[in-house]
Amino acid sequence: MHNGASNPLAVGAVFLILLAGAVVAGIALGVSNLPVLRALQLLFSPDGSADSALVWDVRLPRVALAATVGANLAIAGALIQTLTRNPLASPQTFGINAGASLVIVVCLIVWPEIRGPGMVWPAFAGAAAIGFAMWALSVSGTMNDMKLALAGISLQLVLAALVQAILIANNAAQDIVYWLAGSINGAQWSKVWIILPFTLAGGAVALIAGRHFDVLALDATTSLSLGQNARRVGGLAALLIVVLAGSAVAVSGPIGFIGLLVPHIVQRLVGGDHLTVLVLSAICGPLLLNSADLLGRVAAFPAETPVGIVTALIGAPTFLLILWKQRVR
Amino acid sequence: MRRSLTSTFLVALAAMLFALPQVVQAQETRTINHLRGKTEISGQPTRVVAMEFSFVQALDALGVTPVGITDDNQPKRIEQLVGKKIDYSSVGTRLEPNLELVSTLSPDLIIADDLRHSAIYSQLSQLAPTIVLNSWEGDYQTIKDSVVTIAAALGDKAKGEKVIAEHDARIKSLIGKIPAGENRRFLLAVANPDSMSLHTSSSFSGSVFKAMGLTPAVDGKDAVESGAGLERLVAVNPDVFLVATDSPGTVFEQWKGNAAWRNISAVKNGMVFEVDRNQFSRFRGLKTAELMVKETLAKVYKVE
Numbered sequence: 001m002h003n004g005a006s007n008p009l010a011v012g013a014v015f016l017i018l019l020a021g022a023v024v025a026g027i028a029l030g031v032s033n034l035p036v037l038r039a040l041q042l043l044f045s046p047d048g049s050a051d052s053a054l055v056w057d058v059r060l061p062r063v064a065l066a067a068t069v070g071a072n073l074a075i076a077g078a079l080i081q082t083l084t085r086n087p088l089a090s091p092q093t094f095g096i097n098a099g100a101s102l103v104i105v106v107c108l109i110v111w112p113e114i115r116g117p118g119m120v121w122p123a124f125a126g127a128a129a130i131g132f133a134m135w136a137l138s139v140s141g142t143m144n145d146m147k148l149a150l151a152g153i154s155l156q157l158v159l160a161a162l163v164q165a166i167l168i169a170n171n172a173a174q175d176i177v178y179w180l181a182g183s184i185n186g187a188q189w190s191k192v193w194i195i196l197p198f199t200l201a202g203g204a205v206a207l208i209a210g211r212h213f214d215v216l217a218l219d220a221t222t223s224l225s226l227g228q229n230a231r232r233v234g235g236l237a238a239l240l241i242v243v244l245a246g247s248a249v250a251v252s253g254p255i256g257f258i259g260l261l262v263p264h265i266v267q268r269l270v271g272g273d274h275l276t277v278l279v280l281s282a283i284c285g286p287l288l289l290n291s292a293d294l295l296g297r298v299a300a301f302p303a304e305t306p307v308g309i310v311t312a313l314i315g316a317p318t319f320l321l322i323l324w325k326q327r328v329r
Numbered sequence: 330m331r332r333s334l335t336s337t338f339l340v341a342l343a344a345m346l347f348a349l350p351q352v353v354q355a356q357e358t359r360t361i362n363h364l365r366g367k368t369e370i371s372g373q374p375t376r377v378v379a380m381e382f383s384f385v386q387a388l389d390a391l392g393v394t395p396v397g398i399t400d401d402n403q404p405k406r407i408e409q410l411v412g413k414k415i416d417y418s419s420v421g422t423r424l425e426p427n428l429e430l431v432s433t434l435s436p437d438l439i440i441a442d443d444l445r446h447s448a449i450y451s452q453l454s455q456l457a458p459t460i461v462l463n464s465w466e467g468d469y470q471t472i473k474d475s476v477v478t479i480a481a482a483l484g485d486k487a488k489g490e491k492v493i494a495e496h497d498a499r500i501k502s503l504i505g506k507i508p509a510g511e512n513r514r515f516l517l518a519v520a521n522p523d524s525m526s527l528h529t530s531s532s533f534s535g536s537v538f539k540a541m542g543l544t545p546a547v548d549g550k551d552a553v554e555s556g557a558g559l560e561r562l563v564a565v566n567p568d569v570f571l572v573a574t575d576s577p578g579t580v581f582e583q584w585k586g587n588a589a590w591r592n593i594s595a596v597k598n599g600m601v602f603e604v605d606r607n608q609f610s611r612f613r614g615l616k617t618a619e620l621m622v623k624e625t626l627a628k629v630y631k632v633e
Contacts, residue, residue: 058560175576
């Protein structure tokens with residue numbers, strides 16, 4: 001795994017440049033025939049015109065939502081892989097996203113008046129419940145990494161089937177893609193404001209506590225002997241995973257594979273300590289999700305393919321590749 | 330030897346008894362042309378299974394109550410569809426009809442949808458004479474033609490033609506209330522949690538707009554353009570915008586505060602109206618068309 005020797009600073013700089021490119025493309029391109037240069041001009045000097053509204057109230061919040069959701073999922077993925085010492089772990093493969101999705105869907109049916117910010121709490125509850133179940137399975141020590149990941153995927157399938165059944169039974173089949181795959185087609189500033197505090201706070205705590213997470217990579221007895229309170233660090237990591245993944249699901253549905261993929265990309269490129277991996281994941285996640293969204297927007301032009309479907313198409317083969325490498329190792 | 334003689338006699342007797350009503354019914358046999366070929370129907374079917382909402386409305390207009398409906402397990406919808414409670418059995422969902430339930434009703438006519446049920450046409454045909462019509466992607470004219478085809482299958486084509494003539498007369502008198510020189514572009518869209526589905530000129534609602542002398546905002550060969558984001562909607566820029574909803578939590582609520590939304594012509598001119606998704610998108614029948622025209626008149630032109 002630690003075969004990457006690239007300079008983290010250089011990799012970070014490249015990520016940032018690519019991210020800037022994806023953001024500019026996200027703002028410059030769209031289904032309306034607004035010229036690219038005019039779109040970029042309006043970005044720096046909004047003039048209150050209809051075109052200006054398009055750039056500032058449709059394209060920009062979408063790019064911002066992709067960035068925050070991407071960062072949340074990537075950081076949560078890096079944390080869960082560290083916490084469980086399992087390279088196949090992610091908010092999706094461990095069923096945490098699907099858990100959040102299921103509880104939101106149930107709450108929406110029971111209390112249809114739940115809106116925007118209110119969806120965060122059921123998301124946290126669902127993410128925490130499934131996270132706890134997976135944690136209990138992982139500490140029971142009866143399963144190796146691969147078995148645990150497959151158990152997680154199975155759990156995710158069951159939860160997804162429940163989401164599907166509930167939506168169909170309640171005559172809301174049109175909502176299935178959103179609550180199963182996730183999408184940011186309906187991006188709004190209001191959604192960005194919901195997730196942003198969690199992204200900032202969660203990201204900050206993760207980075208501040210970053211060097212302590214190294215201890216989780218060691219086995220529990222070693223970390224205890226080092227005088228670290230491994231349990232407390234583990235609890236903090238778990239809390240961060242629930243908050244980051246849950247708030248992402250609340251605004252965009254259970255977008256998959258970002259959390260799995262990003263830590264692997266980063267580790268391949270730089271390897272190294274967990275703080276570096278966390279920082280670079282926080283940049284790579286937004287880059288990957290924005291790129292996937294661009295792809296979704298051009299794939300079936302003028303219709304927009306939900307980004308969750310794009311990430312699934314990219315992510316599923318990647319999961320198999322990681323699984324294959326595990327097997328070889 | 331004697332036993333076999335007796336049984337031969339019994340078989341012959343049974344055959345005769347069964348053949349008797351067949352002979353009576355065979356007096357009037359007709360061939361109905363439909364999307365999956367030709368189907369021979371004799372007599373006047375009374376136990377009809379309808380596998381789309383528009384077929385139920387057609388049967389209702391022709392005075393026949395279906396014995397079975399693929400009602401998506403939503404009996405309330407059927408009540409809304411025909412305007413009263415009717416006595417029928419659910420035979421599952423339109424997407425996945427329960428053939429066993431269809432079979433237990435021993436139907437004498439099945440009306441199926443081209444898109445959703447063509448794959449099971451041969452199975453359906455084994456249960457009862459089956460005709461396949463286009464409802465899911467049917468435009469206004471197709472739906473009207475279907476009413477006549479269904480009437481012919483029931484053995485009374487003239488009644489179907491009469492129903493259509495009466496419907497046309499009602500529509501004509503309603504359309505007369507639309508002011509001359511209307512050139513605004515009309516759009517019906519279904520609101521989803523993250524996008525809208527735009528109904529084009531070839532959809533049912535689009536062709537009803539055309540029949541009203543109005544211009545659909547989206548021209549298209551496909552009935553529905555799905556996955557339309559706010560930017561697409563701004564590009565389409567409808568002058569009159571009907572939004573079909575049936576559950577809360579859609580983009581229709583979320584987009585309202587958006588500056589780009591406020592730039593859409595219909596929004597600027599107060600011409601955005603929320604309508605019932607069943608009536609404007611799912612049902613696609615004669616009664617539905619009349620209701621759509623009436624609601625459009627009431628909402629857009631303030632005439633009753």
